Amino acid sequence: MAQPLTTKVAILGAGKGGTALLDLLHQIPGIVIVGITDKNPSAPGLQRARDLNVPVTDEVCDLVANHGVSLILDVTGDPDMERFVLAHKSPGVEVLSGAATRLLWNLIQHQTKLQAELFHAEKLAGLGSFAAGIAHDINNPLQLILGLAEYLAEEQDPAVVREYARDIVQAVHRTSAICRDLTRYARRSLGEESARVDLSVKLDEALKIARYAVEFQDIAVVRHYAPEPIVTGNPDELLHVFVNLISNAVQAMEQGGTLTLHTGVEGRTVIAGVSDTGCGIPQDLIGRIFEPFFTTKPPGKGTGLGLYNVKSIIAKWHGKICVESRVGMGSTFRIEFPPAEPILPENES
Ligand SMILES: Nc1ncnc2c1ncn2[C@@H]1O[C@H](COP(=O)(O)OP(=O)(O)O)[C@@H](O)[C@H]1O
Numbered sequence: 001m002a003q004p005l006t007t008k009v010a011i012l013g014a015g016k017g018g019t020a021l022l023d024l025l026h027q028i029p030g031i032v033i034v035g036i037t038d039k040n041p042s043a044p045g046l047q048r049a050r051d052l053n054v055p056v057t058d059e060v061c062d063l064v065a066n067h068g069v070s071l072i073l074d075v076t077g078d079p080d081m082e083r084f085v086l087a088h089k090s091p092g093v094e095v096l097s098g099a100a101t102r103l104l105w106n107l108i109q110h111q112t113k114l115q116a117e118l119f120h121a122e123k124l125a126g127l128g129s130f131a132a133g134i135a136h137d138i139n140n141p142l143q144l145i146l147g148l149a150e151y152l153a154e155e156q157d158p159a160v161v162r163e164y165a166r167d168i169v170q171a172v173h174r175t176s177a178i179c180r181d182l183t184r185y186a187r188r189s190l191g192e193e194s195a196r197v198d199l200s201v202k203l204d205e206a207l208k209i210a211r212y213a214v215e216f217q218d219i220a221v222v223r224h225y226a227p228e229p230i231v232t233g234n235p236d237e238l239l240h241v242f243v244n245l246i247s248n249a250v251q252a253m254e255q256g257g258t259l260t261l262h263t264g265v266e267g268r269t270v271i272a273g274v275s276d277t278g279c280g281i282p283q284d285l286i287g288r289i290f291e292p293f294f295t296t297k298p299p300g301k302g303t304g305l306g307l308y309n310v311k312s313i314i315a316k317w318h319g320k321i322c323v324e325s326r327v328g329m330g331s332t333f334r335i336e337f338p339p340a341e342p343i344l345p346e347n348e349s
């Protein structure tokens with residue numbers, strides 16, 4: 001089999017443009033970022049590079065001339081740098097700078113916007129299937145309120161009236177909690193926002209939401225949670241990831257089964273897992289499940305965008321996702337994240 005071609009890239013400039021290039025390129029198979037440099041040691045891309053294990057150097061000359069670099073991306077916008085690179089690069093090495101890198105940066109911004117639209121569209125498409133679950137869960141407390149109100153109209157004893165009134169208030173709180181959870185889930189997430197997120201808390205929240213999206217019939221839920229599985233990420237996006245994985249798991253267990261939610265911390269890696277005892281994924285399809293629009297479900301049940309979005313969100317937060325599956329036995333989706341940065345006491349930051 002032919003070896004896949006690898007492009008070795010050096011990035012000059014670790015400001016906004018350099019950081020965006022780093023974020024995008026490190027996700028693409030076949031591209032290796034051999035190093036990044038910036039004359040400002042606190043440029044944001046340098047820290048991001050360290051998180052991604054991309055070498056950081058202040059020796060521009062060394063980076064440009066060595067390491068088998070095949071493409072230099074100069075986003076410094078500095079004409080002196082352009083001349084320097086052309087003078088020192090090895091022959092045959094290609095350089096993108098000036099207007100070309102600006103164009104690349106514009107394309108990345110455009111792609112980021114499109115991706116955000118796609119997340120939202122997929123979420124809205126999924127909400128269609130929530131209707132039956134929501135109607136059921138809102139109807140129960142409504143029926144209770146109706147019954148209590150009918151009794152109240154006849155009831156003379158003030159103590160019983162107070163008790164019914166308390167039950168009615170509780171039932172109203174239950175319905176408003178459902179509405180609050182769902183409106184929070186449906187809103188457009190601001191992809192830029194990042195926070196410390198406890199993965200166990202997010203899995204529990206996602207479980208509540210997923211109960212509206214898919215029918216949990218004869219499904220036992222088991223949780224194995226580690227203390228403090230905390231990562232840096234966007235809370236809405238991570239919720240969306242887990243709702244997708246849990247919905248897929250439940251849809252795979254049409255005859256019932258066990259849904260296992262797992263979090264853990266292994267060294268410098270924070271883990272979340274969603275396992276099912278469902279139909280499993282045939283070996284020849286496993287490579288395709290993360291492709292956009294790949295689905296084995298009938299229209300109305302699947303868009304094929306769930307796992308594609310899951311993978312993009314995880315890559316954005318520098319995580320990895322892998323799947324193990326056996327037909328007829330079930331599947332496990334495992335996500336690995338870097339840990340959240342520790343919060344420094346104020347006088348140290
Ligand atoms: N837990 C699972 N068990 C079995 N098959 C799965 C599971 N998760 C995903 N798949 C397969 O991957 C496909 C793509 O999943 P996804 O991207 O979420 O799209 P959708 O759920 O809309 O079909 C599914 O149609 C299904 O064939």
Ligand SMILES: [Mg+2]
Pocket residue numbers: 244247248302306307
């Ligand atoms: Mg899905």
